[in-house]
Structures are given as C-alpha cells and as structure tokens.
Amino acid sequence: MFTGIITGTGRIVATIPLGNSDAHGVRITIDCPLHYLDNLSPGDSIALNGACMTVAQIDIKQQQFIVDVSAESLSKTTGLNQRGNVNLEKALRVQDSLSGHIVSGHVDGVGSVTHFAPVGESWQLRIIAPLSLAKYLAFKGSIAVHGVSLTVNEVQDQPEGCEISINLIPHTLDHTTLGYLKVGSAVNLEVDLIARYCERMLNYPACAATTQGYHSI
Numbered sequence: 773m774f775t776g777i778i779t780g781t782g783r784i785v786a787t788i789p790l791g792n793s794d795a796h797g798v799r800i801t802i803d804c805p806l807h808y809l810d811n812l813s814p815g816d817s818i819a820l821n822g823a824c825m826t827v828a829q830i831d832i833k834q835q836q837f838i839v840d841v842s843a844e845s846l847s848k849t850t851g852l853n854q855r856g857n858v859n860l861e862k863a864l865r866v867q868d869s870l871s872g873h874i875v876s877g878h879v880d881g882v883g884s885v886t887h888f889a890p891v892g893e894s895w896q897l898r899i900i901a902p903l904s905l906a907k908y909l910a911f912k913g914s915i916a917v918h919g920v921s922l923t924v925n926e927v928q929d930q931p932e933g934c935e936i937s938i939n940l941i942p943h944t945l946d947h948t949t950l951g952y953l954k955v956g957s958a959v960n961l962e963v964d965l966i967a968r969y970c971e972r973m974l975n976y977p978a979c980a981a982t983t984q985g986y987h988s989i
Contacts, residue, residue: 773864774819776872776914776921778948780805780860782820787853790840797842798853799828804835804860812837817863817877821949822919822960823849824877849879850958851918857949859919872921873914874965881905883917885957886935895940897953901961906934907971908963916962920948 786801802820809830812818816827818837823845829838841852851858864870887898899917901909906929909915913924915936922944926937945951953959 774824774861774875774877774919775864775868775870776875776916776919777861778859778920779862780808781857781947781949782808782860783857784852784855785836787855795843797840797844797846799838799840800852801836801838802858802860804837806835808860809835809837812862819859819861819863819875819877819919821849821851821858822875822877822916822962823852823879848882849960850882851960857952859948859950861919873916875916875919875921875962876965877919878962879960880908880963880968881961883933883959883961885953885955885959888953888955888957891939893942895945897938897940897950898935899938899959899961900930900933900935903933905961905963908967909934909936910967913967914964916960918948918950918959919962920944920950 782802782804784800785803788799790796790799809832812827812830814827814830817824818827825839827837828840846853881902883899883901886900889896909924909927911924911927915922915924922938924936925939928935940950
C-alpha cells in the first residue's frame with residue numbers, strides 16, 4: 773500500500789530481458805539517492821512510477837537495487853522497460869502519515885499527455901485517459917499519475933477518452949519526474965481505490981447477494 777507521496781527519484785540504468793519472447797519480462801537496475809536504501813531490504817515492496825514491484829537485490833555500495841518486471845506488468849504500464857527517470861515510493865508503514873490518498877500500486881491504465889504549460893507559478897497538465905477509466909474520474913477526485921497523488925480539477929468526456937486537467941505546484945515538479953513530461957508522453961494512471969469499490973458494489977447483481985447470502989465471523 774502507498775500514498776502517492778514520492779519519497780525519492782531514481783533512474784533505470786540497465787534493462788536485461790528475462791527471455792526471448794513477449795511472454796518474458798525484464799530485470800531492471802535502478803540508481804537511487806544517497807541513503808535511500810538504508811531501510812530497504814530484498815523482498816520489500818516499492819512503487820516505480822506508480823507500479824508496485826518487489827525488491828530482488830540491493831547493492832549498497834553502488835546505491836542501486838534490482839527488480840524483475842513481469843510481462844504482465846509490462847503490458848499494463850509504460851516506462852519500466854527502458855532507461856530513464858522514475859518516481860520512487862517505499863511501501864506505507866503502520867506509523868506513517870497518509871498524506872496523499874490510498875494507492876495500491878496497481879496501474880489501471882496508461883494515459884497520454886495532451887497539454888503541459890505554465891500557468892502563473894504552477895503548470896497545467898492535461899491527460900487523456902482510456903474510456904474504461906472515465907467512470908472513476910471526478911471533479912476534485914484523486915488520481916495517481918506516475919505514482920504521484922494529484923487532484924483532478926476538470927473532467928471532459930470525449931469520444932476517444934476522458935481528458936482530465938491537473939495543477940502541478942513547483943514543489944511537485946521539483947521532487948518528482950513529472951517535470952520531464954511533454955505532449956505525447958505516456959503516463960501510468962491509478963484511479964481512486966474507493967471509487968473502484970463503489971463501482972463494484974453499485975453494479976454487483978442484487979440477485980447474487982440474495983441467493984448467496986452473507987455470513988460474518
């Protein structure tokens with residue numbers, strides 16, 4: 773579980789295919805900030821651009837860690853099989869503050885940047901999301917973009933998808949990789965977890981609940 777509050781930025785410096793077909797994933801090596809690995813161990817969960825991964829190996833001397841990205845993860849995300857900058861977030865601990873919103877690290881879809889330009893001291897970011905995600909996107913709702921917890925300021929439904937508008941303050945640009953975005957950039961999106969459960973409950977057939985019954989222990 774994560775919050776969408778980025779704890780560091782790293783860089784994928786090496787990618788090694790784990791096989792010779794699309795059924796295989798890749799092993800990636802990530803450079804990270806000094807001391808970032810101090811409280812990280814093999815087997816821990818970490819979010820890379822919003823996608824939850826498992827730390828496979830750690831090299832304290834080189835300040836690097838390695839994760840294996842499955843073919844399934846590659847098919848549902850963007851930017852994890854090539855060199856480049858990535859947002860990092862360690863898994864939420866019991867004593868940590870929930871400063872962003874509840875983020876699972878399971879990417880729901882890949883969006884595309886349609887507009888990115890300064891407005892006053894901030895930047896306006898617009899993203900076209902897949903139509904399948906439109907029902908989860910709402911005015912002043914939450915969304916994770918490349919793992920960053922953000923607030924949706926505007927929603928416009930279009931034939932090709934749902935365009936959302938987001939305001940990025942200077943702090944966000946300085947402490948995440950979102951400042952590298954440009955028109956046409958692909959981004960990982962995760963919708964609000966509560967919205968997903970609400971949609972499931974509202975659309976679950978009423979007859980199933982009456983025939984199966986409900987039992988608690």
